[in-house]
Amino acid sequence: MSKRADARLGGRTVVVTGAGQGVGEGIARACAAEGANVVIAARRAETGDPVAAAIRDDGGEAVCIVTDVTRRDAMAACVDETVRRYGALEIMVHNAYRGASPHRLEDVDLELWERNSRTAVWGSYYSAVLAYPHLEVAGSRGRLILVTSPSGVEGSVNIPIYSPVKAAQRAMTKSLSREWGPKGITVNCIAPVAASPSLVDAFRQNPVLEERVASRTSLRRIGDPERDIGSVAVFLASDDGGYVTGQTLVCDGGSFMGL
């Protein structure tokens, strides 16, 4: 990866949570390829460090900051360290999520609820509120991108509690886009279907699922985290996406079309 003069995110700094794997890693790599300084905010150094190293090996700029998105102090430290290192934070991408496993809604206990709520929704809240002072400085280059899911629109029969926490992110996106729009900041969601480790794992446990998911897509394939999803994040993060805000971009190969 060489420093191109036409790199769309040249000189900008992006934090991607949950970037140690899957969609987060894909978004981080795609942003790095467009010249961004990338902070891999990963829960574990074992996953985050290799992603940052791989980006640097390709000629990009990246660092891993071990971050627990469910804790305010940890997210604050991540944001502070990012700005100390790179001088600014223009783009905050919250992708981290943990907690999906099949369940019955009538059996959901506080432990399962919390796991979903903390990573998806509290993580979004901390990402947004702690990045805000820096996004405000960035003005029309300020971006908040939340990674949600088509399940957040459709509801889910297998993992019912996943849908409300993903819907919450979409609602935050709409209200925040209205609140922060006058500052020039855009706020959007990406709803991907991509070959993340969790989905690949689900396919391994249930081989019929992969065929079912793929055959439901118009394009008959599962998205690639960097090429198919990362490219959409780059568009939203770049000046090209500067007039798109409050939206959910569904990147699922043409499956859900209900918006």
Added chain:
Amino acid sequence: MGTALAGTRVVVTGADAEPGRGLQEALREAGADVVGATDPSYETRGDAEVALAGAVERLAGHPLDAVVHSAMPAIAFEAVDFADVDDERWEAVWEGVMRSTLFVLQAAYGQLKERGGAILLITPTVAMSGAARLVPYTTAVEGQRLLAKSAARQWGPDGIRINCLAPAPEHFPIGVDSMTVSLAPPALGGPGDVVRDLGPVAAWLVSDAAHFVTGVTVCADGGVWMAP
């Protein structure tokens, strides 16, 4: 008094404030036996179970047919710059609303699973459109709406339907009017009256006439929000 809901037993949470109060009145006018829940804060599943069991007692022990969940903590309606939303507020609004809704749904499931029935959540259109300074509230209401969709998908085989009724923002103390939701004025002239205009929609959604309708959001806002 109508008869569309004759013999239908409904409990309404949040019946001490609009729009719950008006919906309770409308359901009663449609012939239902309605009781307002003596709302606890629904901090635990047990709170919700006790509240619904109390309602059944007041219905002379007859089983419930429908639950209308309209309770909302007052703090949820407060407009605040997002930058000033602290953990305590996020906890009270997002966690408070979602946990109480989850617990009410679970308690309702316990009451309805043997005979089937209907659950109705009240989710104003402003949550779908978004609104500045109302991030916690709109986030929580959209969470409720998707909880309803997931519940509808899982509990359909049990004969339980879950839908959402979306009134105009004027029916809630949030200082937002319909023109915030859409540039176009209400096609039917205004946000309507809870008893006269929203009531019949709520009555229909909990009645057997809507037996094939589940997981949907019905906007009864005078013709403002028309997405999708």
